[in-house]
Amino acid sequence: MPWQKSFDVEQAVDQAMEVFWAKGYEATSMADLLEATGINKGSLYNAFGSKKKLFVRALLKYDREQRQAALGELADLEDPLTAIELLFESMVAKSLSDKDCKGCMLVNTALDLPNHDGDVARIVRAGMKDLDVFFRQQIALGQSQGSIPPDRDPASTAQALLALLVGLRVLARGASDEAGLRAIKQQALALLS
Amino acid sequence: MPWQKSFDVEQAVDQAMEVFWAKGYEATSMADLLEATGINKGSLYNAFGSKKKLFVRALLKYDREQRQAALGELADLEDPLTAIELLFESMVAKSLSDKDCKGCMLVNTALDLPNHDGDVARIVRAGMKDLDVFFRQQIALGQSQGSIPPDRDPASTAQALLALLVGLRVLARGASDEAGLRAIKQQALALLS
DNA sequence: CCTAGTCTTGACCGCTTGGTACAATCTGCT
DNA sequence: AGCAGATTGTACCAAGCGGTCAAGACTAGG
Numbered sequence: 010m011p012w013q014k015s016f017d018v019e020q021a022v023d024q025a026m027e028v029f030w031a032k033g034y035e036a037t038s039m040a041d042l043l044e045a046t047g048i049n050k051g052s053l054y055n056a057f058g059s060k061k062k063l064f065v066r067a068l069l070k071y072d073r074e075q076r077q078a079a080l081g082e083l084a085d086l087e088d089p090l091t092a093i094e095l096l097f098e099s100m101v102a103k104s105l106s107d108k109d110c111k112g113c114m115l116v117n118t119a120l121d122l123p124n125h126d127g128d129v130a131r132i133v134r135a136g137m138k139d140l141d142v143f144f145r146q147q148i149a150l151g152q153s154q155g156s157i158p159p160d161r162d163p164a165s166t167a168q169a170l171l172a173l174l175v176g177l178r179v180l181a182r183g184a185s186d187e188a189g190l191r192a193i194k195q196q197a198l199a200l201l202s
Numbered sequence: 203m204p205w206q207k208s209f210d211v212e213q214a215v216d217q218a219m220e221v222f223w224a225k226g227y228e229a230t231s232m233a234d235l236l237e238a239t240g241i242n243k244g245s246l247y248n249a250f251g252s253k254k255k256l257f258v259r260a261l262l263k264y265d266r267e268q269r270q271a272a273l274g275e276l277a278d279l280e281d282p283l284t285a286i287e288l289l290f291e292s293m294v295a296k297s298l299s300d301k302d303c304k305g306c307m308l309v310n311t312a313l314d315l316p317n318h319d320g321d322v323a324r325i326v327r328a329g330m331k332d333l334d335v336f337f338r339q340q341i342a343l344g345q346s347q348g349s350i351p352p353d354r355d356p357a358s359t360a361q362a363l364l365a366l367l368v369g370l371r372v373l374a375r376g377a378s379d380e381a382g383l384r385a386i387k388q389q390a391l392a393l394l395s
Numbered sequence: 396c397c398t399a400g401t402c403t404t405g406a407c408c409g410c411t412t413g414g415t416a417c418a419a420t421c422t423g424c425t
Numbered sequence: 426a427g428c429a430g431a432t433t434g435t436a437c438c439a440a441g442c443g444g445t446c447a448a449g450a451c452t453a454g455g
Contacts, residue, residue, distance in 0.1 A: 035228040036317055039413055049434055050414085056432095060413065110316045120313045122376035123303045124229050130376060137377045168382050169389030172369030179368050183315035183323060184330045189361050196362030196393065232443055242404055244446085249402095253443065396455100403450070411442065420433065425426100 018056055019070075021046040026067035030114040033121060034064055065128055071114045072136050080143050089151035090201060093144070093170065097194040100174065104181030104190060113178040120179070137171065144170045148201070157201050166200055173197045211249055212263075214239040219260035223307040226314060227257055258321055264307045265329050273336050282344035283394060286337070286363065290387040293367065297374035297383060306371040313372070330364065337363045341394070350394050359393055366390045 024045045028037050039060060043050055057063040079099070083092040104112070111117075115136045122130055144167035151157030177193045217238045221230050232253060236243055250256040272292070276285040297305070304310075308329045315323055337360035344350030370386045 032317060033228070033314070035226070038411075040411080049432090051416090051433060051435085054414070112313065116372065117313060119377045120305065120310060120372050120375055121226070124225060134377055137373070141382075165385035165388050168378075168385035169366065169392075171382075172366050172373060172386045172389075173362065174369070175372050176365030176367070176369035179309065179313050179372060180330070180365060182313055184312045184327055185361075189334075189364075192358035192361035193365045195358050196365075199362075200389065200393070231441075233441080243444085244405075245403055247444070398455085399453090401451090401453105404448090406446090406448105408445070409443100412440080413438105414440105415438075416436085418433100418435095421431095423429090425428085 016046075016048055016052070021048055021053075021056070022063070022066050022070050025063050026071055026114070027111075029064055029067050030071065030117070031109050031111045033117060035121075035124070065132070068114065068118060068129065068132055072132060075113075076115060076136055076139070080139065084143065084146070087150070088156075089147035089154070090156050090198070092147055093201065094194075094198055097174070097177070097197050100177055100181075101187075101190045101194055104178070105187055110182045112182045116175050116178045119175070140174070141167050141171050144168075151201065161201065169200060170197055173200075209239075209241055209245070214241055214246075214249070215256070215259050215263050218256055219264055219307070220304075222257055222260050223264065223310070224302050224304045226310060228314075228317070258325070261307065261311060261322065261325055265325060268306075269308060269329055269332070273332065277336065277339070280343070281349075282340035282347070283349050283391070285340055286394065287387075287391055290367070290370070290390050293370055293374075294380075294383045294387055297371070298380055303375045305375045309368050309371045312368070333367070334360050334364050337361075344394065354394065362393060363390055366393075 024047075025042050028041050028045045032041070037060075039050070039053075042060070042063065043053065046053065048056075053063070057066065079096070083096055086092045086095075100113075104110075115133060118125070118129060119133045119137065122133060145163045148157055148161060148163040148166055152159050152161070152163070173193055173196070177190055180193070181190055217240075218235050221234050221238045225234070230253075232243070232246075235253070235256065236246065239246065241249075246256070250259065272289070276289055279285045279288075293306075297303075308326060311318070311322060312326045312330065315326060338356045341350055341354060341356040341359055345352050345354070345356070366386055366389070370383055373386070374383055
């Protein structure tokens, strides 16, 4: 074997992710990605093949490390009301502290779905489905624990929570202020009591 | 005076709007706009000045003809629950019937705000604010009429309805199916009863 | 009927885009 | 030391980008 890569591939995906996350697929140029990763053009194409493939990898990494990781932690609490409150609270906090207003890469991509192909659509739909399932399971668990009223329909309530979360993430990109975001969180919890 | 323009400027804005609406600002090229409007490049620049100015005009037209028109009609009903239900129902219907999944141009642009300048941000924020005010007024009216429980906080409930609407529009772009959209509508109404 | 003045047309501009080719470079194994 | 083989930087590509411009087309007022 000749030699190792002189750059960390995962780190490069990470840095590319940041750019795609902030600017979206179309608005991100190869020049942006080269600058962000610090890698040379040739190396980047050698390592990833194309802009689109790099985007898919970045999206997958985001999905894995941001969404799945967060939901996993919260599910482990086995305390639905707290888990859902923490989820919304962390989204509010993230939105307020992020001056670039990157929002959520999954949501950003979801709104851009018609401009992407099946690969990307599948990842986004799976992520959304997963969120939906998370909410549904938490609601069902809360109902069995008695912390959530039994008359709430888990399926449609979960879908509403998902929509609220998505709406929150969109509005956080510059169309709403802190009071607005907090109100959304508050009403999300109101759906469960 | 020499002669009139040989094309209908408003119609051209309309056709440009369709493209921007479906593909977003970045992904729309001048070639797309020329094809959609059927106008020559020089004429288009002569009439609008730049791609960005055309976008702003298209966005303003959308805001005026789609959003303001719809809200105006609904407000005239003076029946809050019906008005809000009709609003959500029409969004669901529009989403289902639109095979291009264009969504809502205002929402699409809202998610893209960090890539736009102040002009665009102002239009989007004004539109969202207007929706918020619409909901708030309808809720207050419903409470004074007795059709909406007095314990609902108009401000935060309105913000939640806005977030649900935005979420609905995002998910309708390919991440959710009809059942999901209907569930969101149903829960929006549940917030008011 | 002619001239003034705007609109239209299509070629053209410089620049950036995503992507490729290749020679030079460097490291690990034998 | 020397070979093998992936990595590297750079030069390069065609295509597309947003935008400009000069010349022709055309109509209204004189």
